[in-house]
Amino acid sequence: MCWIFAYNGKKNCIPLLIEWLRTLEYRWYDSAWILWVTSDKKVFFKKAVGKVSALAAVVENNKEKDWKYTTWIAHTRWATHGTVTEENTHPHISSNNRFYLVNNGIIENYKELKKELKEKYTFYSDTDTEVIVKLIEDNFEKDLKTTIEKISSKLVWAYSIAVIDIENPDTIVWVKLWSPLIVWESEKGLFISSDVNALSSVAHSYTSLEDYEMVIIENWKYSIFSAWKEINKKIEEMDIDYNKEDVWDFSSYTEKEIFEIPNVLENVFSWRIDFESKMIKNDTLEELNTYDIEKIEIIASGSSYYAWFMGSYYFKELASIKSEVIISSEFLCDTFIPNKKTLYIFLSQSWETADVRESLKIVKAKGGLTFWVVNVVWSTIAKLADMWLFSHAGVEIWVASTKNVIAQIAVLLMMAINMWMKWNLQPSKARSLIEELELLWNKIQKILMISWKIKQVAKKYSKYKHMFMLWRNILYPVAWESSLKCKELSYIHTESYSTWELKHGPLALVWPDFPCVVLNPHTSFFSKNVSNIKEIRARKWIVLWVITEWKADNDLYDDIIELPKTKQLLTPFTCLTSMYLFALYIAESLWRDVDKPRNLAKSVTVE
Numbered sequence: 001m002c003w004i005f006a007y008n009g010k011k012n013c014i015p016l017l018i019e020w021l022r023t024l025e026y027r028w029y030d031s032a033w034i035l036w037v038t039s040d041k042k043v044f045f046k047k048a049v050g051k052v053s054a055l056a057a058v059v060e061n062n063k064e065k066d067w068k069y070t071t072w073i074a075h076t077r078w079a080t081h082g083t084v085t086e087e088n089t090h091p092h093i094s095s096n097n098r099f100y101l102v103n104n105g106i107i108e109n110y111k112e113l114k115k116e117l118k119e120k121y122t123f124y125s126d127t128d129t130e131v132i133v134k135l136i137e138d139n140f141e142k143d144l145k146t147t148i149e150k151i152s153s154k155l156v157w158a159y160s161i162a163v164i165d166i167e168n169p170d171t172i173v174w175v176k177l178w179s180p181l182i183v184w185e186s187e188k189g190l191f192i193s194s195d196v197n198a199l200s201s202v203a204h205s206y207t208s209l210e211d212y213e214m215v216i217i218e219n220w221k222y223s224i225f226s227a228w229k230e231i232n233k234k235i236e237e238m239d240i241d242y243n244k245e246d247v248w249d250f251s252s253y254t255e256k257e258i259f260e261i262p263n264v265l266e267n268v269f270s271w272r273i274d275f276e277s278k279m280i281k282n283d284t285l286e287e288l289n290t291y292d293i294e295k296i297e298i299i300a301s302g303s304s305y306y307a308w309f310m311g312s313y314y315f316k317e318l319a320s321i322k323s324e325v326i327i328s329s330e331f332l333c334d335t336f337i338p339n340k341k342t343l344y345i346f347l348s349q350s351w352e353t354a355d356v357r358e359s360l361k362i363v364k365a366k367g368g369l370t371f372w373v374v375n376v377v378w379s380t381i382a383k384l385a386d387m388w389l390f391s392h393a394g395v396e397i398w399v400a401s402t403k404n405v406i407a408q409i410a411v412l413l414m415m416a417i418n419m420w421m422k423w424n425l426q427p428s429k430a431r432s433l434i435e436e437l438e439l440l441w442n443k444i445q446k447i448l449m450i451s452w453k454i455k456q457v458a459k460k461y462s463k464y465k466h467m468f469m470l471w472r473n474i475l476y477p478v479a480w481e482s483s484l485k486c487k488e489l490s491y492i493h494t495e496s497y498s499t500w501e502l503k504h505g506p507l508a509l510v511w512p513d514f515p516c517v518v519l520n521p522h523t524s525f526f527s528k529n530v531s532n533i534k535e536i537r538a539r540k541w542i543v544l545w546v547i548t549e550w551k552a553d554n555d556l557y558d559d560i561i562e563l564p565k566t567k568q569l570l571t572p573f574t575c576l577t578s579m580y581l582f583a584l585y586i587a588e589s590l591w592r593d594v595d596k597p598r599n600l601a602k603s604v605t606v607e
Contacts, residue, residue, distance in 0.1 A: 004102050004162055006172050007072040008217045009189015014059055017074035020193075021052045030077060031089040034059060035100060037071040037169045043100065047089045052076070070170050073162060075102045081110070082126030092130040094137035095121050098166050099144075101133040104179045104194050105159035113154065132161060144173040145216060149228050152177075152212075158354065160194055168218075175214040178354055182206045183215050183222055184235075190217050207233045253398045254489070254594045258580045259448055260394070262441040264403045265573075267392040268410040275438045278431035284387050285418045291369060293343045296323045299331050299359050300347040303401045303484060304408060308347055309477035310572050311412030317474075317569065318430075319419035328355040331362075338366040345371045346385065347408055360384060373411050375404050389415075398595040400488045402580045405481065409572055413437075436567050443564040447577045450562075451585075454578060457559050458585035461544065462490070464515050468506070469496040469579075471519040472529065478572050479519055482579035488597050489587035499532035507535070515542035515558075517582075519575050522548045523568040530556065546578060 005020050007013045014034065021032055032055045035045035048055035075090045082088035090102040107113075110128035113135060117123075121134045135154065140147050144165050152175060160179035164172055174181060174192055183192045184206040192215060207224070209215060214225040224233050250256040269275075272282045296315050298308040305327055312323035326334075328346075332355055344363045348356045363370055364384060372385035375393050393407035421430045461467070467486065469479040479496035486494040497506055499518065516536055520529045533556050536543055545557035548565050561582070563574045587594045 004104055004160065004192075004194045005074045006162055006174070006192040006217070007189055008070065008170065008172060008220055010070065010220075011188050013072040017072060018052065018056050018059065021055070021074055021076055030084040031086075032074070032076045033089055033091065034072065034074045035091050035164075036073075037164060037166070039070045039169055041166050041169050043166060043169075045091060045100075047086050049084055049086060049089065071164060071172060073100075073102060073164070073172070080106055081128045088125045088127050090127075090129060092125065092127065092133045094133050096137060099133050099136050099140075100164045100166070101129065101136065101161060103129040103132060103159055103161050105161075105177070106157050107131060107155050107159060109154075109156040132159070133163075136163065143168075144171070145214070145225070145228075148173060148175055148214065162192070170219050172217040173214065174217075175212075176209055177211050178357075181209045181213075181215070183209065183217075183224075185222065189220055190222050192217065205235050205237050207235055209233075251588060252584070252594045254400055254402065254584055255581075257396060257398065257403045258577065258584065261403050261406050261577055262444045262448075264393045264407050265410055265441045265444065267394070268407050269414070269437065270392075272414060273434060273437065275434065278434045280414060280418045280421065280434075282389075282414075282418070284389055285415060288343075288371070288387060288415070289419065289422045291343070292341055293321065293369075294341040295339065296321055296343045296345060298323065298325045298345045298347070299328050299356060299363075300325070301328045301355060303405045303481055304347040304356075306477045306481040306484070307405050307408040307412070308345070309480070310409050310474060311345075311416070313474045313477075314413050314416035314569065315419070318416040319423060321419065328359045331355075331359045336362055336366065338363070338368045340367070340369075342368065343371055344368045345373065347373045348375075373408060375407065399597050400485060400594070402485075406573060406576060409576075413569070433567065433569065436570060440566070440570060440573055443566055443574055444577050446564045447574060447581075451581050454561055454581045455585040457544065457561060458582050459589045460559065461515060461582075462492075462586045462589035464513060465493060466509075466514045467492060467494045468502075468509075468514070468516045469494055469519070470499045470502070470516055470529075470532070472498050472500065472525045473523075474569065475519045475521075475523075475571060475575055478575050478579070481576060482517070482519075482583065485580060485583035486586060489583050489594050490590055490592055491598070492586065492590075499529050502532060503535070507539075510536070510539040510541050512540060512542065515544060517544045517546065517579075518557075519546045519579075521546070521563055521571050521575065522565065523571060533557070546575060 005017055017034055031049045032052050033045055033047040037043050046055060046058045048058050077089055091100045093100055107128040110131045113131045114123065117131065117134045117138060120138065123130055135151050136147055139151050141150065144163055158178035160176040160181050162172060162174045180194050216223050223230050225231065250259065272280060274281050298312055300308045305325065308325045312325050315321045315323040346356050346360050360370060370385040372388040373391060374388065375391045389411055391404060391407035391411050393404040396404045417430055417433060421427055469483040471479045476498055483494040483496040486492050518529060518533055520526060533543055537556065543557045544559045546561045546563065548563050561578050563578060566574055584594055
């Protein structure tokens, strides 16, 4: 989950590389470096542990500014093998000081390779990446291309490797498996990157590499190879704008993205739902309805997994289709038995989620009907599926996903309503739900308008080290997602349970310092949850009640967050928005860096 940028040209690229590294800081990296090479084989590099500002300070003191550089590489590291030290920070160097290498990925068999290489070479780091550069040195034949062809079969798992040979300083060789890689050309020179978003401000088009493909940049020209033979690849237009907006009057970018939820809902439904006729009009969904589908399997990870759980309720409740949710990493570990009447739906914020991508490939290889919901419009992985819909949440910059989860749930709901209208022949009920959807953005706005009240409640609850998030039925996965956001942003220990499950064990944790957040808007389960709350109150447990416009004065709760009234099927949208604010403001009360939670990376490009 590291990220790499490379440049081959005649411009001083240090300011630009520092800027690009800063754009990726939201992914929470623990070290960074820049390497630059001159045409007469002089190499300079600077490393720094911590944030990019530490590297920027080191680079500003660079005394070699008068050299004519031609090749540049910048890299941020998220530690997987070895602690956060300068020794473990890339680039890694061969014993003869000829090869400099960086990697985004994980080499699972590095210990076996290292054991063999230790007979000839001394290792200075604890990383898996140093093994690759020593392997290149040990197997070098006439040029890097030939050598990498030879060693690539020895590397098990995922990589995106960029290598410089000092004997040929104007050349960069880059090969990939799983980890993303794009290349593009401009009047300033040639660029390679593992992140298209951060570079969209300077690139108007790009070429995306597939697994096992190699790009060689040499003297400001590039060549792409597949199966070690040169190929021509399609150049794609850049259709996203990543330019990071100012935080404006918000306390953080995370808060800003939560406040963008109403606009996100408008984007999801725009051009897809005709609110005047109360009909869904979308070619992809129309095509989907032509298939004979008896079951839906939903494959996702992280917050997307919780979004899919909510979606599974929609498919069962509205379309009367059996629906199952599978964690993508577990899907890869299990035996896959394809079914011609099953729709396999995959969900990702981007195309980078490695285990979801690989799961899709397995299903496709066995002839399964695949559907991908993804936020990134330019995503090549979406085109691997039989059908796809974009969630149109806009670029979500900071680590904790909020607005995109809401967008994913909205897409799933729209899919389920469309199936409901076509298959169950209940158009009047479906239109009633669509009518309520048109009002949803306004109800979200009402929650955002009372954010100051939620902030007051959150400040009170920030003193606790443990919390339960409780609910039943369709809001059960909302409790999961709420619990996850509290963990991510505040580092408070939270757990989520069905209220009924408390008496099956967790009630043993009842204690005055272990508060309970109960998501209990007025639904068909309201009274049952009230009974569970009374069991909690009987043991003097603290209760925060998230409820729909509650006016009664009673002893069921210590604190309350009131939500606008909406249909039961739409309560995940209102509850999640309030819980995102709650988690955010708890974290801010504890002075956490909410935009860059510790130990977390925005994109998981390897398992």
